[in-house]
Amino acid sequence: MKQNLPRETLLEMYRRMRRIRLFEDLAEEIHRNGEVPGTCHTSQGQEGEIVGACMALRIDDYMVGNHRSHGHPIGKGAKLDGLMAELMARKTGVCGGKGGSMHLADFSVGSLGETSIVGSGIPVAAGAALGAKMKGLDRVSLCFFGDGASNEGTFHEGINMAANWKLPVIFLCENNGYAISTPISTTAQVENIADRAVGYGIPGVVVDGQDVLAVFEVVREAVHRARAGQGPTLVEAKTYRYLDHAANLGRNLAYRTDEEVAEWRAKRDPIALFDERITGEMGIKPAELRQIDDEVKAEVDAALEFARSSPFPDAEEAFTDVYGDRLAVDA
Amino acid sequence: MASRTFLEAIRDAQYEEMKRDDSVFIMGEDVESNMFGTFSGLKEEFGADRVRNTPIAEAGMTGVAVGAAMVGMRPVVDYTMAPFLYPAFDQIISMASKTRYLYGGQGGVPVVLRANMIYGNANAAQHSDRPYSMFMNMPGLNIIVPSNAYEMKGLLKTAIRNNDPVLSFEDVALWSSKSEIPDEEYTIPFGIADIKREGEDVTIFAIGAMVNLALAAAEQLAKEGISCEIIDPRTVAPLDRATILTSARKTGHFVAVDSSFEMCSAASEVCALVAEQAFWDLRGPVKRVCTPNTHIPYSPSMEKQLYPTVEKVIDAVRSVMA
Numbered sequence: 001m002k003q004n005l006p007r008e009t010l011l012e013m014y015r016r017m018r019r020i021r022l023f024e025d026l027a028e029e030i031h032r033n034g035e036v037p038g039t040c041h042t043s044q045g046q047e048g049e050i051v052g053a054c055m056a057l058r059i060d061d062y063m064v065g066n067h068r069s070h071g072h073p074i075g076k077g078a079k080l081d082g083l084m085a086e087l088m089a090r091k092t093g094v095c096g097g098k099g100g101s102m103h104l105a106d107f108s109v110g111s112l113g114e115t116s117i118v119g120s121g122i123p124v125a126a127g128a129a130l131g132a133k134m135k136g137l138d139r140v141s142l143c144f145f146g147d148g149a150s151n152e153g154t155f156h157e158g159i160n161m162a163a164n165w166k167l168p169v170i171f172l173c174e175n176n177g178y179a180i181s182t183p184i185s186t187t188a189q190v191e192n193i194a195d196r197a198v199g200y201g202i203p204g205v206v207v208d209g210q211d212v213l214a215v216f217e218v219v220r221e222a223v224h225r226a227r228a229g230q231g232p233t234l235v236e237a238k239t240y241r242y243l244d245h246a247a248n249l250g251r252n253l254a255y256r257t258d259e260e261v262a263e264w265r266a267k268r269d270p271i272a273l274f275d276e277r278i279t280g281e282m283g284i285k286p287a288e289l290r291q292i293d294d295e296v297k298a299e300v301d302a303a304l305e306f307a308r309s310s311p312f313p314d315a316e317e318a319f320t321d322v323y324g325d326r327l328a329v330d331a
Numbered sequence: 332m333a334s335r336t337f338l339e340a341i342r343d344a345q346y347e348e349m350k351r352d353d354s355v356f357i358m359g360e361d362v363e364s365n366m367f368g369t370f371s372g373l374k375e376e377f378g379a380d381r382v383r384n385t386p387i388a389e390a391g392m393t394g395v396a397v398g399a400a401m402v403g404m405r406p407v408v409d410y411t412m413a414p415f416l417y418p419a420f421d422q423i424i425s426m427a428s429k430t431r432y433l434y435g436g437q438g439g440v441p442v443v444l445r446a447n448m449i450y451g452n453a454n455a456a457q458h459s460d461r462p463y464s465m466f467m468n469m470p471g472l473n474i475i476v477p478s479n480a481y482e483m484k485g486l487l488k489t490a491i492r493n494n495d496p497v498l499s500f501e502d503v504a505l506w507s508s509k510s511e512i513p514d515e516e517y518t519i520p521f522g523i524a525d526i527k528r529e530g531e532d533v534t535i536f537a538i539g540a541m542v543n544l545a546l547a548a549a550e551q552l553a554k555e556g557i558s559c560e561i562i563d564p565r566t567v568a569p570l571d572r573a574t575i576l577t578s579a580r581k582t583g584h585f586v587a588v589d590s591s592f593e594m595c596s597a598a599s600e601v602c603a604l605v606a607e608q609a610f611w612d613l614r615g616p617v618k619r620v621c622t623p624n625t626h627i628p629y630s631p632s633m634e635k636q637l638y639p640t641v642e643k644v645i646d647a648v649r650s651v652m653a
Contacts, residue, residue: 096435096436099435105435112402112438115426120394120422120426123393124398126391126395126398127394127395128402129398130395131398131400134404135354135403154422156391157390157391161391161392165383321432321436322431322470323431323473324495325494
């Protein structure tokens with residue numbers, strides 16, 4: 001089935017992975033020089049599972065993310081300008097400068113928001129699926145969360161409720177091995193997070209998160225089940241983050257070795273693996289990919305330029321968007 | 332006009348709004364069995380899809396309601412008792428109250444979170460809280476605390492139509508009390524206090540079931556020639572500051588009656604407001620009548636003394652006017 005994917009789909013997968021990589025490399029760089037205030041969590045190394053999952057969705061499907069979620073709206077097709085402007089705290093950012101790096105959202109591509117309290121998005125994604133179902137839409141909802149979130153109560157409550165009501169939702173655990181610095185092996189006594197699906201009576205699937213095509217295929221199947229009214233699936237993508245929990249932390253937490261990181265970068269990079277594979281066995285010419293590299297570089301540079309030339313929000317905007325329709329009496 | 336109880340008013344408001352808008356639905360613990368009588372006939376009329384039992388999973392059901400609301404539904408969630416909001420605290424605060432703001436107004440969360448407050452019935456510390464003031468400290472939430480069946484119906488209908496999260500705190504002491512309810516439809520706007528009794532000498536601000544205590548105190552004080560003005564805020568968020576200040580400036584004396592614990596209570600907030608902004612019109616100190624800062628004990632011999640009473644309100648009025 002993998003081989004049957006159209007060339008355009010393969011090229012688009014490559015393009016989106018490159019977009020995420022370059023966007024985040026740049027985000028880390030400008031965070032270091034102070035242009036991105038606050039904290040900045042990047043996902044370099046995880047682009048395979050992000051893009052594989054997002055491309056199995058339609059643009060009108062819903063998606064909920066977490067604190068490490070620059071890649072999710074990009075994977076879903078969001079424009080870079082508004083995302084970069086949000087990181088840089090500008091008025092033209094997707095959230096008008098109110099959310100920042102940990103709270104991106106682009107409703108126009110179904111991105112309902114990234115939420116920085118670990119695990120909090122899991123029931124919300126189930127709720128979006130309930131809404132779609134009750135409205136008679138054939139949309140699905142997908143929630144990205146990390147291995148650490150799988151130990152939160154909301155994981156249990158959200159998945160259980162989705163299972164009871166056969167909601168069209170995909171729970172996608174991005175298992176990058178560490179909750180900040182704590183290895184998942186010390187906080188979960190199952191081999192796979194996906195094994196927990198048994199407890200909810202739903203399918204649990206483990207997939208290589210560095211293989212964008214494998215993730216795409218698994219999530220596509222889960223989406224198919226969801227749209228067909230067969231309920232949720234728990235997908236666990238085994239992946240790895242190259243950088244620290246948060247960019248420019250300034251401390252070495254020493255929970256993993258440099259060799260381990262170097263090995264993943266050298267042998268398990270999702271973009272390099274995909275490049276090799278599609279140019280090798282799928283007939284894509286290297287020149288096509290280099291052209292995409294150039295286009296993506298220009299796109300990311302343009303987003304940075306857009307953000308840099310955008311104004312900061314006015315101070316009084318701190319007081320807007322608290323309520324949608326509140327009376328003036330409480331001013 | 333029809334005479335309806337507080338519980339019937341809750342049922343009627345939900346029924347009318349479900350009839351009016353297909354996106355309104357009920358979810359919560361034991362809602363299908365209509366445990367308290369607030370869902371009579373709803374499942375029969377609107378189907379199981381729109382009256383759905385949840386597992387006992389307060390955080391999960393809140394998150395599910397938030398997600399459904401973000402994509403266009405209007406969930407009304409029943410937690411039964413107010414302390415059962417605590418397991419859902421993160422979802423109420425981090426998700427329901429902040430979503431509109433965090434994402435720059437791209438969407439809102441039109442959920443109604445209903446909880447009853449049962450206290451004075453030997454249910455001990457974990458079942459007896461009146462926690463609305465805890466939520467007043469967080470922007471993004473609306474909070475209704477109705478004082479009778481008429482207010483309950485009108486405020487709940489407004490809550491269901493509101494485009495932001497609304498917490499509804501329903502005092503069990505009022506459940507069987509009746510109001511005359513108009514035959515024609517009505518709603519009550521948020522942030523508009525109701526002057527339950529006009530007076531000249533002292534303002535008594537009272538919340539929910541405390542309004543009845545204040546009214547009884549005012550009757551007795553009238554016999555002594557003290558004229559009380561009683562302000563029912565109806566919603567503690569938004570808070571009708573203008574009406575409170577106007578009354579305090581007029582009477583020059585201010586008492587706030589609130590069944591919450593005194594520390595950081597709604598009463599504390601309005602007393603601070605009056606002290607800050609009406610100070611030069613005051614002719615005595617402001618005074619709070621609340622529940623003292625201890626947990627609620629099981630034994631009635633300890634519990635009964637704790638809550639505001641008519642006598643405590645009368646004593647407070649006398650003390651500020653002394």
